[in-house]
Amino acid sequence: MPEILSVGAQVNLTIHDFAVGGEAVGRVDNFVLFIPGGAPGDEVEVQVTEMKKNYGRARITKIIKPSVQRVMPRCSMYHDCGGCHLQHVAYEAQLQFKTKMAVDALQHIAGLDQVKVRSCRHMETPWNYRGKVQMIVGAKPYLRSKTNTDEEMRYRPYAGFYAQGTHTIVKIDRCCIQDEQNNRAIAAAREAMERLNWPVYNPQDGSGTIRYLVARSSRKMQETLLVVVASQPRLPQINEFVDMVRKRVKHLRGVVLNLNPHRSNVVLGMRNQVLWGSEYLVEEVCGIKFHVSANSFFQVNVEGLECIYKALDDYLDIKPKDMVLDAYCGVGSLALYVARRAKRVVGIDECQAAIEDAVINSDLNEFTNTDFIYGTVERVLPGLYHKGQKFRSAIIDPPRKGCDPIVIETIAKMRIPNLVYVSCNPSTLARDLGMLCERGYRVDEVQPIDMFPQTYHVECVAKISRK
Numbered sequence: 529m530p531e532i533l534s535v536g537a538q539v540n541l542t543i544h545d546f547a548v549g550g551e552a553v554g555r556v557d558n559f560v561l562f563i564p565g566g567a568p569g570d571e572v573e574v575q576v577t578e579m580k581k582n583y584g585r586a587r588i589t590k591i592i593k594p595s596v597q598r599v600m601p602r603c604s605m606y607h608d609c610g611g612c613h614l615q616h617v618a619y620e621a622q623l624q625f626k627t628k629m630a631v632d633a634l635q636h637i638a639g640l641d642q643v644k645v646r647s648c649r650h651m652e653t654p655w656n657y658r659g660k661v662q663m664i665v666g667a668k669p670y671l672r673s674k675t676n677t678d679e680e681m682r683y684r685p686y687a688g689f690y691a692q693g694t695h696t697i698v699k700i701d702r703c704c705i706q707d708e709q710n711n712r713a714i715a716a717a718r719e720a721m722e723r724l725n726w727p728v729y730n731p732q733d734g735s736g737t738i739r740y741l742v743a744r745s746s747r748k749m750q751e752t753l754l755v756v757v758a759s760q761p762r763l764p765q766i767n768e769f770v771d772m773v774r775k776r777v778k779h780l781r782g783v784v785l786n787l788n789p790h791r792s793n794v795v796l797g798m799r800n801q802v803l804w805g806s807e808y809l810v811e812e813v814c815g816i817k818f819h820v821s822a823n824s825f826f827q828v829n830v831e832g833l834e835c836i837y838k839a840l841d842d843y844l845d846i847k848p849k850d851m852v853l854d855a856y857c858g859v860g861s862l863a864l865y866v867a868r869r870a871k872r873v874v875g876i877d878e879c880q881a882a883i884e885d886a887v888i889n890s891d892l893n894e895f896t897n898t899d900f901i902y903g904t905v906e907r908v909l910p911g912l913y914h915k916g917q918k919f920r921s922a923i924i925d926p927p928r929k930g931c932d933p934i935v936i937e938t939i940a941k942m943r944i945p946n947l948v949y950v951s952c953n954p955s956t957l958a959r960d961l962g963m964l965c966e967r968g969y970r971v972d973e974v975q976p977i978d979m980f981p982q983t984y985h986v987e988c989v990a991k992i993s994r995k
């Protein structure tokens with residue numbers, strides 16, 4: 529550790545890279561400093577904010593010479609809000625960083641340095657791409673004069689996101705990566721709440737009612753579903769609220785009240801009450817229709833989902849006699865895409881609502897060759913193996929934590945010839961690919977996709993075959 533470095537010290541350095549979490553990296557005598565908001569090539573003056581044995585953290589106090597990759601962030605709240613990490617970096621450089629992140633993970637975590645990693649697929653629309661927003665509702669107290677002498681305490685609600693690593697709500701009036709319809713729906717709901725003086729939930733003591741505002745939009749139908757998350761169902765003047773929102777938001781498909789009485793960070797509760805219109809949206813991607821309800825998981829970036837479909841076309845040569853497994857199938861977005869070509873597709877997911885939606889979606893598209901099984905993949909797949917079930921191809925799309933080792937073992941025992949692994953976490957992807965390679969598989973190619981522009985997150989699709 530260099531002697532000049534301690535908390536509070538100021539040093540000048542040149543930033544040379546990004547780290548996995550989107551922070552920039554600079555070095556002082558080979559000692560690594562993580563620097564939020566930096567861009568490779570920046571010459572900066574920084575102040576050290578944290579020191580550990582092997583690394584430290586610092587904040588930029590002055591940009592001496594900006595990097596050529598540095599651009600003006602589009603959002604005025606960018607530096608306060610924890611939602612985006614790379615708005616200050618040119619889009620091409622964001623893509624290069626994401627490609628490198630995939631390469632580095634494969635090399636450092638799994639020793640897979642011979643695997644071909646394609647350049648990260650860019651989005652035509654790297655702004656306003658998110659089809660779903662969940663905003664936390666807070667309230668600012670103020671005194672309102674009722675008469676010259678009489679005042680009452682009122683609350684002005686606001687909606688926003690938590691600042692990075694805190695529970696402080698940063699008020700966001702218009703989010704640049706959200707579909708504009710979602711921004712309008714949240715703004716309309718917030719204004720209606722204020723006019724009706726709806727009580728905002730206080731997580732400290734559990735008082736108040738309104739907790740979150742959620743909006744989802746369908747790109748194809750251009751419709752929006754507004755979900756008000758409340759701790760209890762009794763809200764004054766509900767009809768007035770719905771009327772106000774309907775007047776402000778064109779193409780509103782429904783307004784839903786979601787009940788979440790639990791004192792935890794989980795946004796949506798299990799019970800929904802339709803206040804007006806429909807309780808679900810219809811989305812259509814590459815000719816496949818999806819029924820998307822308030823609670824179901826659906827890929828937030830439809831253009832990104834189209835890129836996954838393209839990768840499935842390139843990486844899975846499905847024949848009409850093929851049995852295909854979709855492990856972690858959610859509402860069936862990938863299963864239904866391949867069902868057009870396969871003999872039969874079996875989807876597995878641990879979320880009952882998602883499995884119910886997958887069955888609805890299969891019917892909506894008139895497929896008769898799908899089976900959706902409720903349960904964890906680590907429990908259901910070994911059961912299928914013991915029954916002698918065979919698959920020619922498998923899609924594996926687990927959550928961020930990746931697959932349980934039993935799943936990898938079972939896939940290897942089933943000797944499924946062709947696999948496509950879809951992942952939103954390059955580290956767990958690399959770990960699981962390493963395990964597959966030790967069990968008779970080889971990774972042919974990886975395609976990163978920029979599913980989440982302006983953030984450090986990247987989606988990767990890997991083509992894997994038996995050696």
Ligand SMILES: C[S@@+](CC[C@H](N)C(=O)[O-])C[C@H]1O[C@@H](n2cnc3c(N)ncnc32)[C@H](O)[C@@H]1O
Pocket residue numbers: 825826827856857858859860861862876877878879882903904905906925926927928
């Ligand atoms: C990244 S999502 C993928 C969903 C789907 N493939 C899609 O593209 O919409 C991961 C899914 O895994 C499910 N899941 C998480 N852990 C699971 C487990 N152990 N077994 C089965 N499903 C699981 C979640 O419910 C979620 O639907």
